[in-house]
Amino acid sequence: MNARLRLGAYVVEITHREKVLFPDDGFTKWDVVEYYRQVAPVMVPHMRGRPVTMHRFPDGLSGEGFYQKEVSDYFPDWIRRATVAKQEGEVTHVLCGNAATLVYLANQACITPHLWLSRIDRPQHPDKMVFDLDPGGDDPPAVQAAALAVRDVLSEGLGLSPLVMSTGSKGVHVVVPLDRRDDFEVVRAFARDVTHLLAATHPDTLTTEQRKNKRGDRVYLDVMRNAYAMTAVAPYAIRARNGAPVAVPLHWDEVQDPSFHPRRYTIRNVPARLREIGDPWAAERRQGASLTPCRSRLDELLRRAGVAGAVADRK
Numbered sequence: 001m002n003a004r005l006r007l008g009a010y011v012v013e014i015t016h017r018e019k020v021l022f023p024d025d026g027f028t029k030w031d032v033v034e035y036y037r038q039v040a041p042v043m044v045p046h047m048r049g050r051p052v053t054m055h056r057f058p059d060g061l062s063g064e065g066f067y068q069k070e071v072s073d074y075f076p077d078w079i080r081r082a083t084v085a086k087q088e089g090e091v092t093h094v095l096c097g098n099a100a101t102l103v104y105l106a107n108q109a110c111i112t113p114h115l116w117l118s119r120i121d122r123p124q125h126p127d128k129m130v131f132d133l134d135p136g137g138d139d140p141p142a143v144q145a146a147a148l149a150v151r152d153v154l155s156e157g158l159g160l161s162p163l164v165m166s167t168g169s170k171g172v173h174v175v176v177p178l179d180r181r182d183d184f185e186v187v188r189a190f191a192r193d194v195t196h197l198l199a200a201t202h203p204d205t206l207t208t209e210q211r212k213n214k215r216g217d218r219v220y221l222d223v224m225r226n227a228y229a230m231t232a233v234a235p236y237a238i239r240a241r242n243g244a245p246v247a248v249p250l251h252w253d254e255v256q257d258p259s260f261h262p263r264r265y266t267i268r269n270v271p272a273r274l275r276e277i278g279d280p281w282a283a284e285r286r287q288g289a290s291l292t293p294c295r296s297r298l299d300e301l302l303r304r305a306g307v308a309g310a311v312a313d314r315k
Helices: 029-047 099-107 140-157 184-201 252-256 270-277 292-305
Strands: 003-007 010-014 020-022 051-056 066-068 081-086 089-095 110-116 128-134 163-166 172-177 219-222 231-233 248-250
Touching: 003 029, 003 099, 010 029, 010 099, 020 029, 029 099, 029 110, 029 270, 051 089, 089 099, 099 110, 128 140, 128 184, 140 172, 140 184, 140 219, 140 252, 140 292, 184 219, 184 292, 248 252
Parallel strands: none
Antiparallel strands: 003 010, 051 066, 051 110, 081 089, 110 231, 128 172, 128 219, 163 172, 163 248
Protein backbone atom coordinates (compact mmCIF):
# COMPACT_ATOMS: atom_id res chain seq x y z
CA MET A 1 0.00 0.00 0.00
CA ASN A 2 1.29 3.42 -0.96
CA ALA A 3 0.61 6.82 0.60
CA ARG A 4 1.14 10.45 -0.35
CA LEU A 5 2.42 13.05 2.08
CA ARG A 6 2.30 16.79 1.43
CA LEU A 7 5.27 18.51 3.06
CA GLY A 8 5.40 22.20 2.33
CA ALA A 9 5.30 22.76 -1.41
CA TYR A 10 6.06 19.12 -2.25
CA VAL A 11 4.24 15.81 -2.30
CA VAL A 12 6.21 12.67 -1.46
CA GLU A 13 4.83 9.27 -2.41
CA ILE A 14 5.60 6.60 0.16
CA THR A 15 5.90 3.20 -1.49
CA HIS A 16 5.62 -0.20 0.20
CA ARG A 17 4.86 1.49 3.50
CA GLU A 18 4.24 -1.88 5.18
CA LYS A 19 7.75 -3.22 4.35
CA VAL A 20 9.49 -4.27 7.56
CA LEU A 21 12.89 -2.61 7.87
CA PHE A 22 13.68 -3.68 11.47
CA PRO A 23 12.61 -7.35 11.60
CA ASP A 24 13.44 -7.92 15.28
CA ASP A 25 11.29 -4.95 16.29
CA GLY A 26 8.62 -4.93 13.60
CA PHE A 27 9.34 -1.34 12.57
CA THR A 28 8.18 -0.70 9.01
CA LYS A 29 9.19 1.80 6.37
CA TRP A 30 6.16 3.85 7.42
CA ASP A 31 7.48 3.94 11.02
CA VAL A 32 10.82 5.29 9.73
CA VAL A 33 9.09 7.82 7.45
CA GLU A 34 6.79 9.00 10.22
CA TYR A 35 9.69 9.38 12.65
CA TYR A 36 11.64 11.56 10.22
CA ARG A 37 8.53 13.58 9.43
CA GLN A 38 8.04 14.32 13.12
CA VAL A 39 11.66 15.30 13.87
CA ALA A 40 12.27 17.20 10.61
CA PRO A 41 11.73 20.70 12.11
CA VAL A 42 14.61 20.08 14.52
CA MET A 43 16.78 17.78 12.38
CA VAL A 44 16.79 19.63 9.05
CA PRO A 45 18.57 22.77 10.37
CA HIS A 46 21.50 20.53 11.38
CA MET A 47 21.60 19.07 7.86
CA ARG A 48 21.07 22.20 5.77
CA GLY A 49 23.90 22.97 3.34
CA ARG A 50 25.83 19.75 4.05
CA PRO A 51 26.42 17.01 1.44
CA VAL A 52 24.66 13.82 2.52
CA THR A 53 25.87 10.23 2.31
CA MET A 54 22.94 7.83 2.48
CA HIS A 55 23.14 4.53 4.40
CA ARG A 56 20.40 2.57 2.63
CA PHE A 57 18.75 -0.77 3.43
CA PRO A 58 16.23 -1.54 0.66
CA ASP A 59 15.49 -4.95 2.18
CA GLY A 60 15.73 -3.79 5.78
CA LEU A 61 18.28 -4.92 8.31
CA SER A 62 17.80 -8.52 7.18
CA GLY A 63 19.37 -7.59 3.84
CA GLU A 64 22.58 -5.94 2.75
CA GLY A 65 22.95 -2.22 3.38
CA PHE A 66 25.14 0.10 1.36
CA TYR A 67 26.44 3.66 1.41
CA GLN A 68 25.45 5.93 -1.47
CA LYS A 69 26.98 9.31 -2.23
CA GLU A 70 25.86 9.98 -5.82
CA VAL A 71 22.29 11.15 -6.33
CA SER A 72 20.26 8.57 -8.24
CA ASP A 73 19.06 9.79 -11.64
CA TYR A 74 15.42 9.18 -10.70
CA PHE A 75 15.47 11.54 -7.70
CA PRO A 76 13.00 14.40 -8.36
CA ASP A 77 14.27 17.72 -9.65
CA TRP A 78 13.10 19.59 -6.56
CA ILE A 79 15.71 17.84 -4.40
CA ARG A 80 18.75 20.10 -4.16
CA ARG A 81 22.11 18.76 -5.22
CA ALA A 82 25.75 19.75 -4.82
CA THR A 83 28.60 18.61 -7.05
CA VAL A 84 31.93 18.43 -5.25
CA ALA A 85 35.44 17.34 -6.12
CA LYS A 86 36.67 13.88 -5.23
CA GLN A 87 40.02 12.18 -5.76
CA GLU A 88 39.22 11.21 -9.33
CA GLY A 89 36.59 13.54 -10.67
CA GLU A 90 33.35 14.73 -9.12
CA VAL A 91 30.38 13.41 -7.19
CA THR A 92 26.91 14.92 -6.82
CA HIS A 93 25.40 14.65 -3.34
CA VAL A 94 21.93 15.33 -1.99
CA LEU A 95 21.49 18.49 0.07
CA CYS A 96 18.72 18.13 2.63
CA GLY A 97 17.18 21.51 3.31
CA ASN A 98 13.56 20.66 3.99
CA ALA A 99 11.27 18.02 5.49
CA ALA A 100 10.19 16.74 2.07
CA THR A 101 13.77 15.78 1.15
CA LEU A 102 14.31 14.04 4.49
CA VAL A 103 11.10 12.03 4.08
CA TYR A 104 11.94 11.23 0.45
CA LEU A 105 15.28 9.78 1.59
CA ALA A 106 13.48 7.71 4.23
CA ASN A 107 11.24 6.32 1.48
CA GLN A 108 14.43 5.26 -0.31
CA ALA A 109 15.19 3.16 2.80
CA CYS A 110 17.92 5.58 3.81
CA ILE A 111 17.83 4.65 7.47
CA THR A 112 20.85 6.77 8.40
CA PRO A 113 21.95 10.01 6.72
CA HIS A 114 25.59 10.96 7.31
CA LEU A 115 26.78 14.54 6.89
CA TRP A 116 29.91 16.40 5.94
CA LEU A 117 31.55 18.47 8.67
CA SER A 118 31.59 21.44 6.29
CA ARG A 119 28.90 23.22 4.31
CA ILE A 120 28.81 23.43 0.55
CA ASP A 121 29.63 27.15 0.36
CA ARG A 122 33.06 26.51 2.00
CA PRO A 123 33.70 22.79 1.62
CA GLN A 124 37.35 22.91 2.72
CA HIS A 125 36.54 24.77 5.95
CA PRO A 126 34.64 22.76 8.59
CA ASP A 127 32.24 24.41 10.98
CA LYS A 128 32.65 21.65 13.53
CA MET A 129 35.45 19.56 14.99
CA VAL A 130 34.45 16.04 16.02
CA PHE A 131 35.95 13.68 18.59
CA ASP A 132 34.49 10.18 18.10
CA LEU A 133 34.78 8.21 21.34
CA ASP A 134 34.84 4.48 20.62
CA PRO A 135 34.92 2.13 23.64
CA GLY A 136 35.44 -0.97 21.52
CA GLY A 137 32.88 -2.91 23.55
CA ASP A 138 29.56 -1.96 25.09
CA ASP A 139 30.84 0.04 28.09
CA PRO A 140 28.71 3.09 28.97
CA PRO A 141 30.68 4.01 32.15
CA ALA A 142 33.92 4.13 30.14
CA VAL A 143 32.22 6.33 27.54
CA GLN A 144 30.92 8.64 30.28
CA ALA A 145 34.37 9.07 31.80
CA ALA A 146 35.99 9.61 28.40
CA ALA A 147 33.44 12.19 27.32
CA LEU A 148 33.85 14.18 30.52
CA ALA A 149 37.64 14.07 30.20
CA VAL A 150 37.43 15.44 26.65
CA ARG A 151 34.96 18.10 27.76
CA ASP A 152 37.19 19.26 30.61
CA VAL A 153 40.26 19.68 28.41
CA LEU A 154 38.31 21.52 25.73
CA SER A 155 36.37 23.79 28.09
CA GLU A 156 38.58 24.31 31.14
CA GLY A 157 41.92 23.89 29.41
CA LEU A 158 41.26 25.56 26.06
CA GLY A 159 38.25 27.80 26.64
CA LEU A 160 36.06 26.08 24.04
CA SER A 161 32.36 25.17 24.34
CA PRO A 162 31.96 21.52 23.32
CA LEU A 163 28.66 19.80 22.63
CA VAL A 164 27.93 16.10 23.12
CA MET A 165 25.81 13.58 21.23
CA SER A 166 25.14 9.90 21.86
CA THR A 167 25.71 8.10 18.57
CA GLY A 168 23.00 5.49 18.97
CA SER A 169 25.76 2.90 18.77
CA LYS A 170 28.49 2.32 21.38
CA GLY A 171 29.94 5.76 21.92
CA VAL A 172 29.49 9.50 21.76
CA HIS A 173 30.64 12.40 19.63
CA VAL A 174 32.08 15.45 21.35
CA VAL A 175 31.65 18.34 18.92
CA VAL A 176 33.17 21.84 18.88
CA PRO A 177 31.39 24.40 16.65
CA LEU A 178 33.95 26.38 14.61
CA ASP A 179 34.00 29.74 12.83
CA ARG A 180 35.26 28.17 9.54
CA ARG A 181 38.46 30.23 9.41
CA ASP A 182 40.67 27.13 9.48
CA ASP A 183 40.80 24.38 6.87
CA PHE A 184 40.54 20.67 7.56
CA GLU A 185 44.30 20.17 7.82
CA VAL A 186 44.60 22.70 10.62
CA VAL A 187 41.50 21.42 12.43
CA ARG A 188 42.54 17.77 12.30
CA ALA A 189 46.05 18.58 13.51
CA PHE A 190 44.57 20.50 16.44
CA ALA A 191 42.21 17.63 17.24
CA ARG A 192 45.07 15.13 17.08
CA ASP A 193 47.10 17.15 19.54
CA VAL A 194 44.14 17.27 21.91
CA THR A 195 43.82 13.48 21.80
CA HIS A 196 47.56 12.97 22.33
CA LEU A 197 47.32 15.21 25.38
CA LEU A 198 44.36 13.22 26.70
CA ALA A 199 46.03 9.86 26.07
CA ALA A 200 49.14 11.08 27.89
CA THR A 201 47.19 12.32 30.91
CA HIS A 202 44.76 9.36 31.03
CA PRO A 203 46.97 6.48 29.83
CA ASP A 204 44.94 3.73 31.52
CA THR A 205 41.57 4.72 30.04
CA LEU A 206 42.14 6.65 26.78
CA THR A 207 44.17 5.90 23.67
CA THR A 208 44.97 7.14 20.18
CA GLU A 209 46.04 3.65 19.08
CA GLN A 210 44.34 2.85 15.76
CA ARG A 211 44.93 -0.90 15.98
CA LYS A 212 42.14 -2.52 17.98
CA ASN A 213 44.35 -5.27 19.34
CA LYS A 214 46.58 -2.61 20.94
CA ARG A 215 43.82 -0.68 22.72
CA GLY A 216 42.88 -3.11 25.48
CA ASP A 217 39.96 -1.75 27.50
CA ARG A 218 40.76 1.87 26.70
CA VAL A 219 38.42 4.20 24.80
CA TYR A 220 39.75 5.13 21.37
CA LEU A 221 39.82 8.86 20.63
CA ASP A 222 39.15 9.02 16.90
CA VAL A 223 39.63 12.31 15.01
CA MET A 224 39.84 10.90 11.48
CA ARG A 225 36.41 12.33 10.58
CA ASN A 226 37.99 15.79 10.56
CA ALA A 227 38.92 15.67 6.87
CA TYR A 228 37.49 16.78 3.55
CA ALA A 229 34.52 14.63 2.41
CA MET A 230 34.48 12.59 5.62
CA THR A 231 31.14 12.32 7.38
CA ALA A 232 29.53 11.95 10.79
CA VAL A 233 26.09 10.61 11.64
CA ALA A 234 23.44 13.31 11.48
CA PRO A 235 21.87 14.51 14.74
CA TYR A 236 18.56 12.67 15.25
CA ALA A 237 19.40 10.02 12.63
CA ILE A 238 18.20 6.46 13.15
CA ARG A 239 20.96 3.87 13.34
CA ALA A 240 20.73 0.54 11.53
CA ARG A 241 20.71 -1.53 14.70
CA ASN A 242 18.09 -3.60 16.47
CA GLY A 243 15.77 -1.36 18.46
CA ALA A 244 16.15 1.53 16.00
CA PRO A 245 18.34 3.65 18.29
CA VAL A 246 18.84 7.30 17.43
CA ALA A 247 21.87 9.61 17.52
CA VAL A 248 20.72 12.25 20.02
CA PRO A 249 22.27 15.56 21.11
CA LEU A 250 22.49 15.67 24.90
CA HIS A 251 22.96 18.09 27.74
CA TRP A 252 26.21 17.48 29.58
CA ASP A 253 24.39 16.63 32.82
CA GLU A 254 22.74 13.73 30.95
CA VAL A 255 26.19 12.26 30.29
CA GLN A 256 26.86 12.33 34.03
CA ASP A 257 23.59 10.58 34.86
CA PRO A 258 24.02 6.98 36.15
CA SER A 259 21.36 5.84 33.66
CA PHE A 260 23.37 7.10 30.66
CA HIS A 261 23.56 4.76 27.69
CA PRO A 262 24.47 5.63 24.06
CA ARG A 263 21.43 3.68 22.83
CA ARG A 264 18.94 4.99 25.38
CA TYR A 265 16.96 6.92 22.78
CA THR A 266 15.05 5.30 19.92
CA ILE A 267 12.37 6.18 17.39
CA ARG A 268 9.86 5.36 20.12
CA ASN A 269 10.91 8.10 22.56
CA VAL A 270 12.81 10.82 20.67
CA PRO A 271 9.74 12.71 19.36
CA ALA A 272 8.38 12.97 22.92
CA ARG A 273 11.80 14.08 24.19
CA LEU A 274 11.87 16.89 21.63
CA ARG A 275 8.40 18.03 22.64
CA GLU A 276 9.41 18.06 26.29
CA ILE A 277 12.90 19.60 26.28
CA GLY A 278 13.59 20.73 22.73
CA ASP A 279 16.98 20.44 21.04
CA PRO A 280 19.99 20.69 23.38
CA TRP A 281 22.02 21.90 20.39
CA ALA A 282 19.64 24.72 19.50
CA ALA A 283 22.33 27.27 20.31
CA GLU A 284 24.87 25.52 18.05
CA ARG A 285 23.84 27.75 15.19
CA ARG A 286 25.49 30.68 16.92
CA GLN A 287 28.93 31.87 15.81
CA GLY A 288 31.48 29.08 16.19
CA ALA A 289 34.81 29.34 17.96
CA SER A 290 38.21 30.17 16.53
CA LEU A 291 41.06 27.74 17.21
CA THR A 292 43.74 30.43 16.83
CA PRO A 293 43.70 31.74 20.43
CA CYS A 294 43.56 28.13 21.69
CA ARG A 295 46.72 27.03 19.89
CA SER A 296 49.17 28.54 22.37
CA ARG A 297 47.17 27.16 25.30
CA LEU A 298 47.22 23.68 23.77
CA ASP A 299 50.96 23.90 23.12
CA GLU A 300 51.53 24.80 26.77
CA LEU A 301 49.41 21.88 27.99
CA LEU A 302 51.30 19.53 25.68
CA ARG A 303 54.61 20.87 26.96
CA ARG A 304 53.58 20.32 30.55
CA ALA A 305 52.49 16.77 29.76
CA GLY A 306 55.74 16.07 27.95
CA VAL A 307 54.10 15.35 24.60
CA ALA A 308 54.67 18.61 22.70
CA GLY A 309 55.30 17.87 19.04
CA ALA A 310 53.57 14.49 19.24
CA VAL A 311 51.83 15.11 15.92
CA ALA A 312 54.37 15.46 13.16
CA ASP A 313 52.09 17.11 10.62
CA ARG A 314 50.84 19.84 12.96
CA LYS A 315 51.20 23.29 11.51
